Amino acid sequence: MSVVFEFLAANPVLLIFLLVGLGAAVGRVSVGGVSLGAVAVLFAAIGLTAWSVAVGVPIEVPAAIGDIGLVIFAFCTGLIAGPGFFNALRTSYPLMLVVAGVLVLSAVAAFLLGGALGLDPVTIAGTFAGATTNTPALAATGGSPAATVGYASAYVFGVIGAMAAAALALRHRPSDTDAMAPIVEKPVQIDTTTIHTVGEIVAHHSDRVAISRIKHADDGQIDPVRPDTELEVGDVINVVGPRDEVDEVAIELGHTSAIDITRERSSLDFRRIILSNPKLAGRTIGGLRLHEQFGASIARIRRGDVEFVATDDFVLHQGDRLRVVGPRDAMADLTSFFGDSERGMADVNPLALGLGIAIGLGIGAIQIPIPGGHFSLGYAAGALLLGLVMGRIGRIGPIVTSLPHTAASVLAEYGLLVFLAFAGTKAGSLIVSAIVSGEVLTLLLLGFVVTSIAMFGTYLVGRFVFRLGGTRLSGVVGGAQTNPAILAFANLRTDYDVRVALGYSLVYPAAMVVKILLAQIMVGL
Structure with missing residues (x-):
């Protein structure tokens, strides 16, 4: 041997x-x-x-x-955990x-x-x-x-x-008991005579639900919604969110409708689209101005194996799979806008990866004086900390600071x-x-x-x-x-x-x- x-x-x-x-x-x-x-x-x-x-x-x-293996592992783990880390840190x-x-x-x-x-x-x-x-x-x-x-x-x-x-x-x-509840959708018919806007309903449920479309009682037209869209008696809306939240919305506004408006796709359609356009990574959903550009909205996002309700302040990452709702004749333009390429899920973003790890290593090497000597965080902790920050920020000006979930995991x-x-x-x-x-x-x-x-x-x-x-x-x-x-x-x-x-x-x-x-x-x- x-x-x-x-x-x-x-x-x-x-x-x-x-x-x-x-x-x-x-x-x-x-x-x-x-x-x-x-x-x-x-x-x-x-x-x-x-x-x-x-x-x-x-x-x-x-x-x-x-060392190379360790810092890559630590940095990418930080990127993956970053979006939820700072929310959890407060408690x-x-x-x-x-x-x-x-x-x-x-x-x-x-x-x-x-x-x-x-x-x-x-x-x-x-x-x-x-x-x-x-x-x-x-x-x-x-x-x-x-x-x-x-x-x-x-x-x-x-x-x-x-x-x-x-x-x-x-x-x-x-x-x-802390598992993320599965995202469901339900058609809800409005019975209450109190006029609500879509934005008021979403805010009342702390952005845990989204309303993707509405069928108007007066003309039967199905349209995407805006925050200022008013809900009137007889309207049917499609509510997306955790099951308990969606059920609460149905009780508050009326009852579950037998009309599944997602099946009526003559004028309004939906499609699962991969965000592969790097120019959009790190931006919020609200910042994309989809309604103004295409008359469309995002109902939910799937990142890795986890689904999220789409809210205006949700920061998108390259490789996210988006359920987009919009006019049928705008779907081709929406697909082109987001990119919809599998390559977007494997983009390692060398700029963020290289500079992020380098800065993290510099942070880890800083000598902090203490009585009787000094200490440093070490390469792994420095890379992890910067990965957490960059994963949370998503973008600094034109520079995307995150990696697609798939690429970061690999x-x-x-x-x-x-x-x-x-x-x-x-x-x-x-x-x-x-x-x-x-x-x-x-x-x-x-x-x-x-x-x-x-x-x-x-x-x-x-x-x-x-x-x-x-x-x-x-x-x-x-x-x-x-x-x-x-x-x-x-x-x-x-x-x-x-x-x-x-x-x-x-x-x-x-x-x-x-x-x-x-x-x-x-x-x-």
Whole structure:
């Protein structure tokens, strides 16, 4: 085998794709209905690297390749979660503070138990970094051999323990109450004599419903609606939104009509159109002035596997699939206006991708002074933070700051696989050193305690204090562990539910900063 390992060591590009392929094959193996998925790349890399070290020919993926994978993953995850992140942030900052408190508690336990076991502060800090799978925290200790051995000893259970906590959270997924309700539509006949406008009805329901068209009682004409369109007795409107909201509109205004006006397409038609025109990406629906240009409107938007009600302030992304309602003779012009090309779903937007990651890396590299030294957010946290901002903004002047959901998802998956292969070879080479050191059992015990407090403490707080649904809680667990492998584990089991990435993004930046600071504090004690 030494000849094989020598060949792999001399060809790191071949090595990384071999590890991805082998890991993917292992990840498809199901035991009791459970498979590892992308996370298997990490364990395949650990096993193969440990084997290579044992025969005296260590293999390794270059750190630069691992860094590229990590920052692409972090940036694209931010883009995907950005539209919902800042809305959730206003109500989720207590969760971030409590998760930080749980990490502080795990660090205190590490220092006390480590001291009782006769370990020095540097080894304790490295073990803490490994148990919470945070490489920047290891760097904050100075990266000494003692800290590195502690990190390697605790790392594997840091991943396994976090996966167990995420799996426990996902057991409660069927009872989640924060799932986005499916979008439905219903024809409603107006019975009330009180005159309402379309804008008043939509505002009364906090933009959770949309009205796509109206059939007038006086002449039977079907028209698209405007905010100032008045609803009169006998009119039939088509209401779009979550089922409970649509039912409320029907009760308020009249009753469900037996006339399905969406089937009457002689004058007014609808079509599902892909927004592939980059000039429109990042703009609000209201800013497109569809009614003025075409006499048309957008009823709903599908992004990835999630449908949204169309509102004037909704920011469109390239690759969104729009249900457009308008005059039949305007449909060709509307299709040309939006583009309607599958290529729009795969446009990686190199300008936003390149400059966004570069600026994020610059933010992550900024040295922030603290008593006794300094710290930085690190490349991953910087890229994630800027991705969140750019995903939320959508456009700055003529520059589109977002990527299509499909393109961002593919890039995030690619970056994750590359990073897992790198992290596996790094950990695999260190684990052999940890075993040879003779301290491995002591360090394993310390790492087990730290990971259990950090991960299951986060689970308990999220589940019973903040009453988080299992889907979002699995993402919170991954974010608290600052480990992309846990996000991949949860994504695989939820079919990439956006709530996982949102939960991950909410706590990741704060957890990253807290771990770096705690590692530095422990070394200085």
